[in-house]
Amino acid sequence: MWKALASNALTFLVVLLFLAGGVILWGQQSYQSAGPLEAPICVRVASGSNMSRVSSQLEQDGAISNGSLFRIGADYSGKSDQLKAGAFLVPDGASMEEIVDILTRGGASTCGTEVVYRIGVTRSQILVRELDPATSRFVETANFNPAAEDTPAEFTTAAERGDTRHRIAMAEGVTSWQVVESLKSVGVLTGEVADLPAEGSLAPDSYEVNRGDTRQSVIDRMQDAQASILASAWANRVEGLPLETPEEALILASIIEKETGVAEERRTVGSVFINRLNRGMRLQTDPTVIYGITKGQGTLGRGLRQSELRGETPWNTYVIDALPPTPIANPGRASIEAALDPASTNFVFFVADGTGGHAFAETLAEHNRNVAKWRAIEAERSNN
Missing domain, CATH: 3.30.1490.480 (Endolytic murein transglycosylase)
Structure with missing residues (x-):
C-alpha cells in the first residue's frame, strides 16, 4: 500500500513539474x-x-x-x-x-509633443508639434511669433507637460545678438548670457535642451560646435587661399552665408570673393554695409541708400580694401567649407538672376549685361 501511495505521489509530482515547466515555457x-x-x-x-x-x-x-x-x-x-x-x-x-x-532604457522621449524655438534671420517662431505614431511624422499644432502674437493654449499645455521635448533650431546667417535675444523667450531655460558672443562664433544647428538648462550653457554648446567645425575645415583647406587665419576664413564664410541662400552656389560665390582678394579688388558686398549700420541688431528692413554705400564703417567693403574686422553673422558649416574650398572659377562679379540665384561673370562688360537683365526683371515685377 505504501509503495503504491509513494508511486502515485511521485507520478503526481512529475506531472506538476511537467505542467510548471510548460507554464514557464508558455x-x-x-x-x-x-x-x-x-x-x-x-x-x-x-x-x-x-x-x-x-x-x-x-x-x-x-x-x-x-x-x-x-x-x-x-x-x-x-x-x-x-x-x-x-x-x-x-x-x-x-x-x-x-x-x-x-x-x-532611458534617453530622450521618442514621441509625443515637441516644442521648437526657431531663431530665424527675419523673425523667431515657436512651433508646437505632435508626433503621429502611424506615420512617424510630426503634425504642427501651433506656430506663433512670441514677440508679436498671443501665446496659444497648445503651447501652454505642451510647456507644462513633463515629457515634452524642447529644441532650439538656429538658422544659418543669424547674428549673435539675435540668438541671445531669442533665447530670452525660451521659458524652460534659466539664467542670463554673461556676454554677447563674438559674431560668427555660434554654430547654426538644432540643439535639444532640458528644463532648467542655462542659457549660457546653450551658448557654450553653440560655440564649441562652431570651433570644432572651423578647426576641421581649416585643417582641410585648399592651398593658395588669401586667408591667413581661421578667423579670416570665418569672416569670409559669414559674407558667403549672407550673399546666397542657394546651397549649390556657395562654393561659386566663395570663388568670386577669393578671386577678388587675390586680385586686390574690393569685395563690394551689400550685407557688409548693412552690418555696419545695424551692428547685427535686427534687420535693416529697407534698401540701401547711395550715401550708405559710400559711408565709412569698418564693415563697408565698398570703402575698405580687404575683409571687414569681424564676421557679419554666424555662418553654417557649408559656407565655412565654401570659404576654404571654393570652386575653381575666374568669376569676379555676380548679380541676382531673378530665380533666387545669381548670374556670374568674369568681365565687367558681361556683368553689366547681367545687371541690365536683373534691372529689367525688377522693373517688370514692380509694374505687376
Missing part, C-alpha cells in the same frame, strides 16, 4: 513573441509611475495581452524599478520584452 514564449498591437502608439509614462500602472495602460491600449505576465517578465529581467518617465514610441507587433526595454 510564459517565456508569450513574453518574447510578437504582441497584438496593430499600429504604433505613443506611450506616456508619468513621473513616479510604476509597472502596475503602465501594464494596465498597455492592456487598455491593446499593446499587451497579459498585464500580469508583463510585470513578471519585467521583474524577472530586473527592470521593474528602471521605468523611465517620458513619451515613447512603441511599434506595431512589439513583444512585451521589447516594450519593457523601450520603457526602461
Whole structure:
C-alpha cells in the first residue's frame, strides 16, 4: 500500500513539474513573441509611475495581452524599478520584452509633443508639434511669433507637460545678438548670457535642451560646435587661399552665408570673393554695409541708400580694401567649407538672376549685361 501511495505521489509530482515547466515555457514564449498591437502608439509614462500602472495602460491600449505576465517578465529581467518617465514610441507587433526595454532604457522621449524655438534671420517662431505614431511624422499644432502674437493654449499645455521635448533650431546667417535675444523667450531655460558672443562664433544647428538648462550653457554648446567645425575645415583647406587665419576664413564664410541662400552656389560665390582678394579688388558686398549700420541688431528692413554705400564703417567693403574686422553673422558649416574650398572659377562679379540665384561673370562688360537683365526683371515685377 505504501509503495503504491509513494508511486502515485511521485507520478503526481512529475506531472506538476511537467505542467510548471510548460507554464514557464508558455510564459517565456508569450513574453518574447510578437504582441497584438496593430499600429504604433505613443506611450506616456508619468513621473513616479510604476509597472502596475503602465501594464494596465498597455492592456487598455491593446499593446499587451497579459498585464500580469508583463510585470513578471519585467521583474524577472530586473527592470521593474528602471521605468523611465517620458513619451515613447512603441511599434506595431512589439513583444512585451521589447516594450519593457523601450520603457526602461532611458534617453530622450521618442514621441509625443515637441516644442521648437526657431531663431530665424527675419523673425523667431515657436512651433508646437505632435508626433503621429502611424506615420512617424510630426503634425504642427501651433506656430506663433512670441514677440508679436498671443501665446496659444497648445503651447501652454505642451510647456507644462513633463515629457515634452524642447529644441532650439538656429538658422544659418543669424547674428549673435539675435540668438541671445531669442533665447530670452525660451521659458524652460534659466539664467542670463554673461556676454554677447563674438559674431560668427555660434554654430547654426538644432540643439535639444532640458528644463532648467542655462542659457549660457546653450551658448557654450553653440560655440564649441562652431570651433570644432572651423578647426576641421581649416585643417582641410585648399592651398593658395588669401586667408591667413581661421578667423579670416570665418569672416569670409559669414559674407558667403549672407550673399546666397542657394546651397549649390556657395562654393561659386566663395570663388568670386577669393578671386577678388587675390586680385586686390574690393569685395563690394551689400550685407557688409548693412552690418555696419545695424551692428547685427535686427534687420535693416529697407534698401540701401547711395550715401550708405559710400559711408565709412569698418564693415563697408565698398570703402575698405580687404575683409571687414569681424564676421557679419554666424555662418553654417557649408559656407565655412565654401570659404576654404571654393570652386575653381575666374568669376569676379555676380548679380541676382531673378530665380533666387545669381548670374556670374568674369568681365565687367558681361556683368553689366547681367545687371541690365536683373534691372529689367525688377522693373517688370514692380509694374505687376
